[in-house]
Amino acid sequence: MNRPDDRSIRTDTRTAAARISVRRATVADAEGFAAMLGHPDVFPWLLQMPYANPELWRIRLAENTAPGKQDVMLVAVTDDNELVGGCGLHPAGASPRKRHVMALGMQVQPAWQGQGVGTQLLQAVCDYADNWLGLLRLELEVYADNHKAQALYRRLGFVEEGRHRCDALRDGVYVDSLSMARLNPSPLRGFPRD
Numbered sequence: 001m002n003r004p005d006d007r008s009i010r011t012d013t014r015t016a017a018a019r020i021s022v023r024r025a026t027v028a029d030a031e032g033f034a035a036m037l038g039h040p041d042v043f044p045w046l047l048q049m050p051y052a053n054p055e056l057w058r059i060r061l062a063e064n065t066a067p068g069k070q071d072v073m074l075v076a077v078t079d080d081n082e083l084v085g086g087c088g089l090h091p092a093g094a095s096p097r098k099r100h101v102m103a104l105g106m107q108v109q110p111a112w113q114g115q116g117v118g119t120q121l122l123q124a125v126c127d128y129a130d131n132w133l134g135l136l137r138l139e140l141e142v143y144a145d146n147h148k149a150q151a152l153y154r155r156l157g158f159v160e161e162g163r164h165r166c167d168a169l170r171d172g173v174y175v176d177s178l179s180m181a182r183l184n185p186s187p188l189r190g191f192p193r194d
């Protein structure tokens with residue numbers, strides 16, 4: 001049975017995305033990334049290792065956000081700049097023939113999950129990829145049992161392309177992952193001539 005308190009909590013959380021904005025990550029976000037990616041409900045679902053720390057994230061963010069780097073790292077933050085989510089695009093390969101492809105990874109702080117933050121971040125990254133980088137293909141890998149992430153990706157146009165058996169070690173168990181990808185739905189147009 002719903003108590004009034006339950007309803008007010010749900011109402012509060014469902015509107016969370018409205019208080020969130022998306023901006024580019026900076027080295028100053030290292031503490032936030034270490035806290036989010038070191039969380040036991042987050043890192044097992046990625047390819048991150050336990051014991052994340054701010055120093056390693058400072059180095060990684062400095063590398064990935066340096067001028068001229070192709071990597072794109074966007075974060076979702078609250079009004080008071082608390083980091084609640086991150087989404088990155090990384091080159092899919094060194095060959096220039098793969099310039100139209102980037103690989104995507106994302107995560108949301110557990111306390112902020114299920115409130116639309118992931119959707120808002122992924123929409124921002126897809127818009128960046130489609131309309132500002134002119135990418136044709138976004139690709140990612142997701143564990144076969146990560147139904148929540150798969151639901152989000154499908155909703156934003158990603159489709160499953162294949163299964164990698166025993167792809168990664170997660171807490172002592174080899175787990176399968178799925179390849180998913182999304183092609184740019186809005187082919188780039190020329191400047192109107194008339």
Ligand SMILES: CC(C)(COP(=O)(O)OP(=O)(O)OC[C@H]1O[C@@H](n2cnc3c(N)ncnc32)[C@H](O)[C@@H]1OP(=O)(O)O)[C@@H](O)C(=O)NCCC(=O)NCCS
Pocket residue numbers: 041042045046106107108109112113114115116117118119120140141142143146147148149151152
């Ligand atoms: C996957 C992740 C980024 C989603 O972020 P989020 O902020 O919770 O996403 P949203 O709230 O925008 O949307 C989640 C959707 O999943 C749905 N969902 C929740 N639990 C689910 C489940 N067990 N099965 C299927 N769908 C589920 C929700 O209903 C919601 O869809 P809706 O808005 O249509 O109702 C977040 O859960 C996360 O960081 N997980 C840990 C790291 C991770 O898995 N990263 C992805 C690696 S590939």
